[in-house]
Amino acid sequence: xxxxxxxxxxxxxxxxxxxxxxxxxxxxxxxxxxxxxxxxxxxxxxxxxxxxxxxxxxxxxxxxxxxxxxxxxxxxxxxxxxxxxxxxxxxxxxxxxxxxxxxxxxxxxx
Amino acid sequence: xxxxxxxxxxxxxxxxxxxxxxxxxxxxxxxxxxxxxxxxxxxxxxxxxxxxxxxxxxxxxxxxxxxxxxxxxxxxxxxxxxxxxxxxxxxxxxxxxxxxxxxxxxxxxxxxxxx
Numbered sequence: 001x002x003x004x005x006x007x008x009x010x011x012x013x014x015x016x017x018x019x020x021x022x023x024x025x026x027x028x029x030x031x032x033x034x035x036x037x038x039x040x041x042x043x044x045x046x047x048x049x050x051x052x053x054x055x056x057x058x059x060x061x062x063x064x065x066x067x068x069x070x071x072x073x074x075x076x077x078x079x080x081x082x083x084x085x086x087x088x089x090x091x092x093x094x095x096x097x098x099x100x101x102x103x104x105x106x107x108x109x110x
Numbered sequence: 111x112x113x114x115x116x117x118x119x120x121x122x123x124x125x126x127x128x129x130x131x132x133x134x135x136x137x138x139x140x141x142x143x144x145x146x147x148x149x150x151x152x153x154x155x156x157x158x159x160x161x162x163x164x165x166x167x168x169x170x171x172x173x174x175x176x177x178x179x180x181x182x183x184x185x186x187x188x189x190x191x192x193x194x195x196x197x198x199x200x201x202x203x204x205x206x207x208x209x210x211x212x213x214x215x216x217x218x219x220x221x222x223x224x225x
Contacts, residue, residue, distance in 0.1 A: 034213065043114075043201050043216035044153065087152055091212050096141070096166060098214065100152030 002027040006088050006101035013108050016077045021104045023088030024070040033071050035064050036087040038103070044087055047073075078108045112136055114217035116202050122223045123192055130188045131220045135204030142185050143214060144177055145201040153201055159185060160207075192224045 007022045025033065032051050036044035048057045050066035057064050061082065063074040073086055085105045089098040115134045123129050135142050140161050145153035156175065158166045161182040174192075179185040189196055199221050203214040 032212070036216075041199075041219075041221070043116075043203075043219045046213060046215055049213050089152070096143075096158050096212055097155045097168075098153075098212070100154075102150065102152055 002090075002092060002099050004088055004090055004099050004101040006086075006104050008104060009102070010105045011107070013075075013078055013106070015079055015108055015110050018074070018076045018078070020075070021073040021086055021106070022070060023073070023101055025088075025090050025099075026069075027090050027092040027099060029093040030090060031093065032091045033066055034089045034091070034098070035062075035071070035073055036089065038085045038087055047086075075106070078106075080108045080110050082106065083108045114202055114204050114215055116200075116217040116220050118220060119218060120221045120223075122225065125192055125194060125224055127192055128188065128190045129192060129222065130186055131200055131202075131222075133185045133187070133202030133217060135184070135202070136215060138206060139204035139215070140182065140207050141205045141212070141214075142179055143203040143205075144185070144187050145203065147199045147201055147219070156187070189222075192222075194224045197222055197224045 004025045032049050035047040038044045048064040053068045055066050061076050065072045085103040087103045088101040117132045142159045144156040147153045157177045159179040162179050174190045177187045199219045201219045203216045205212045205214045
């Protein structure tokens with residue numbers, strides 16, 4: 001069965017303390033893996049699309065990587081404004097319906 | 111700002127009433143999606159349009175839910191005879207037809223509370 005699992009469920013960091021969030025997936029025919037950021041009470045904000053194993057993308061303090069089984073979102077020297085829930089979703093085959101993880105809730109303390 | 115917009119942002123209704131939400135996608139995007147999200151969960155797919163055609167609808171969606179996109183631009187989602195279990199954030203997203211994968215851009219959502 002197609003599945004996306006994110007870990008940890010919650011993560012608390014001190015400002016400047018780098019870490020990684022994990023998104024593992026079991027889907028057939030992966031067409032793309034997406035990372036989104038979601039602030040409380042708002043819609044998800046698109047961050048990255050990764051298409052194939054070995055691909056990496058960066059934006060400010062965030063770097064996303066992809067293997068054949070999982071993706072990592074690396075956060076370097078986080079700031080309190082990076083606090084949010086980070087969601088991972090995959091797009092498989094010709095099905096337009098994305099398969100979503102439950103997210104990682106990140107809190108960065110000043 | 112040319113992002114996805116949704117209206118209203120908040121809706122409080124009594125059980126049994128009908129509600130309608132509107133979504134205006136990014137203007138050049140021909141794909142439009144509706145999702146429902148509850149606290150601590152990822153977005154749950156409801157339905158998908160390509161232009162004005164509704165191409166997929168979740169089996170979880172009861173007959174009380176209906177969506178339209180009459181001219182291939184804005185879309186409406188109607189919930190009839192609302193129930194307390196319908197309380198959730200309703201999200202709309204749009205995506206362009208080009209690209210290898212479906213990068214979906216979300217609106218701010220409509221928070222529905224059924225009392």
